[in-house]
Amino acid sequence: NAGVTQTPKFQVLKTGQSMTLQCAQDMNHEYMSWYRQDPGMGLRLIHYSVGAGITDQGEVPNGYNVSRSTTEDFPLRLLSAAPSQTSVYFCASSYSRLPGVYEQYFGPGTRLTVT
Amino acid sequence: QQQVKQSPQSLIVQKGGISIINCAYENTAFDYFPWYQQFPGKGPALLIAIRPDVSEKKEGRFTISFNKSAKQFSLHIMDSQPGDSATYFCAASIVNSGGSNYKLTFGKGTLLTVNP
Numbered sequence: 059n060a061g062v063t064q065t066p067k068f069q070v071l072k073t074g075q076s077m078t079l080q081c082a083q084d085m086n087h088e089y090m091s092w093y094r095q096d097p098g099m100g101l102r103l104i105h106y107s108v109g110a111g112i113t114d115q116g117e118v119p120n121g122y123n124v125s126r127s128t129t130e131d132f133p134l135r136l137l138s139a140a141p142s143q144t145s146v147y148f149c150a151s152s153y154s155r156l157p158g159v160y161e162q163y164f165g166p167g168t169r170l171t172v173t
Numbered sequence: 174q175q176q177v178k179q180s181p182q183s184l185i186v187q188k189g190g191i192s193i194i195n196c197a198y199e200n201t202a203f204d205y206f207p208w209y210q211q212f213p214g215k216g217p218a219l220l221i222a223i224r225p226d227v228s229e230k231k232e233g234r235f236t237i238s239f240n241k242s243a244k245q246f247s248l249h250i251m252d253s254q255p256g257d258s259a260t261y262f263c264a265a266s267i268v269n270s271g272g273s274n275y276k277l278t279f280g281k282g283t284l285l286t287v288n289p
Contacts, residue, residue, distance in 0.1 A: 062216075089275035100179075100262060100279035101217070108275060116276065148216050152275055160205050160268060162277060164216035 059084050062165035064149050070171045071139040079134040079168050081149030089152045090132040091162065094118065094145040101148065107132055139172045146170070176200050179263050179280025186287050192250040194283045196263035199244065203265040207277070208237065208248045211260045220261070221248070224268075253287045260284050 065080045083090065091106040093116075103116030107126040121143060123135040132151075136143060146169050150162040178197045186192045198206075207222035223230045223237040223246065230237045236249040250257055263280040 091275055091277075093277075093279075098182075098281055100177075100281040101277070102279070103276055106275050117278075150216075150277075160222065160266075161207070161219045162275070164209075164218065166216050167214075 064165040081132045083151040087151035091150045092134045093148045144172045177280045183284040186253045192253045194248045197245045209262045255287045
C-alpha cells in the first residue's frame, strides 16, 4: 500500500490564482481530512469527509472547497489564493469500522507559498 | 479558544534522560488522546494513544499518563535518544458512535532536541 499520497510536494502561487491540492489513499478508508500546519499553531482542521459525497467544514474552512466523489480521493481547492494561505497542508485518512482502531494516517504534505 | 494546550514549546534533553511533555484539554467530551511525532519535512505519525478508561499506557520507552479529573495528559520518553529529536503533538478527539475519529484538535507542538 502507498498509504496517503499528496501532490504536489511544493507549490508557489500568486495572489488570486486558484489551484487544487490532490490527496489519495489506497487503504479503503472512509474518513478523510485536510489540515493546515503553521509555525507555532499546530495542525488545524480545514474540511473533512465521512464518505463519498459527504463533506463538512472544520475549524478554518474559509477560502477552501472540497469534494469527495470517490472513496480514494479528496482534493482541496483554493479558490483565490491569499498570502494568509501560505502553509503546509496535510491530508489524513482513517478507518471507521474496525473496533478500537482510531489512528489517522497522514500524507507527506504539500508546502504552499502564496506571493 | 484553544481547546488543547501543550507545554513546553521546546525541550532540550541529554541522551539517556527523561523527556516530559504536558497537555491540558477543556472539552470533557474528548475521549481519545493520541500523541503524534513529526520529523522535518514529513507528515505526523501516530506514536501512542490513550482512552480515558485507563490512567497510563506504555509502549516501549514511551508512556502516556492520563488524569481525567485534572483534564491533563502527558508523554514521557524514557532513555531519550538523539533519534527521538522531533516535534511532538498532543491531540484530542471524540470517537463517534461508529467507532472512529476524524476531527483531531491538536496542541501547538513541542520541539524536542536530544543532545548526544
